[in-house]
Amino acid sequence: MSDDPIKISPEQLSGIRLALKEYEGEFRRSIETSTGFFEKLFALDAALMGVAATVVMAIMARSEYPTCPLREAVRGLVVIFNLLGFSLVFAVIHHFLAVNIAANDAAYADVDLTGAGMRETFQIALANTPGVGEVATAQAEVVKGMMHQKLVTEPQKKIVTAKQRKHRCMKISGNISIGAFLLAYFFLALCSWRIW
Numbered sequence: 001m002s003d004d005p006i007k008i009s010p011e012q013l014s015g016i017r018l019a020l021k022e023y024e025g026e027f028r029r030s031i032e033t034s035t036g037f038f039e040k041l042f043a044l045d046a047a048l049m050g051v052a053a054t055v056v057m058a059i060m061a062r063s064e065y066p067t068c069p070l071r072e073a074v075r076g077l078v079v080i081f082n083l084l085g086f087s088l089v090f091a092v093i094h095h096f097l098a099v100n101i102a103a104n105d106a107a108y109a110d111v112d113l114t115g116a117g118m119r120e121t122f123q124i125a126l127a128n129t130p131g132v133g134e135v136a137t138a139q140a141e142v143v144k145g146m147m148h149q150k151l152v153t154e155p156q157k158k159i160v161t162a163k164q165r166k167h168r169c170m171k172i173s174g175n176i177s178i179g180a181f182l183l184a185y186f187f188l189a190l191c192s193w194r195i196w
Contacts, residue, residue, distance in 0.1 A: 055077055104159050
């Protein structure tokens with residue numbers, strides 16, 4: 001195995017960059033779609049919690065509540081209320097993580113811009129410095145590589161790792177939110193069936 005670096009042509013590099021931009025676009029679209037769905041679930045959870053609380057209060061306000069056959073339905077509605085609240089909390093967590101992922105995207109773009117600026121600055125400095133020999137150019141390339149590693153590559157790796165972790169947590173919180181919402185509807189059907 002040789003120690004020579006792999007040569008990538010500018011055409012190959014532009015193809016890789018194009019594929020990466022396409023992936024990033026799809027990833028953002030996926031998060032936007034997911035966020036839109038959970039905004040609707042968030043509103044539905046809040047509305048149903050309001051309805052459940054109103055029904056429970058109306059039943060409990062009746063003078064015959066202690067002996068009322070609807071007492072069991074009130075317990076079911078309290079369970080439904082708690083499940084909707086659980087779903088609501090995880091929908092909020094899902095949104096919070098989506099906002100953090102967007103902030104990571106912005107930080108990544110900022111670091112990328114720093115790297116592009118640094119590369120261009122080195123190129124301009126080398127091109128406009130008269131009498132620069134091959135040794136000085138090679139040394140400048142080494143310094144540029146070290147600076148790029150420290151200022152661009154390492155921060156981008158951290159950002160990507162954090163983004164991947166948050167995306168996994170976002171998916172999990174979304175699944176928990178949907179599960180609690182569906183379970184609440186199951187209990188709603190069960191309570192309705194018992195009342196009839």
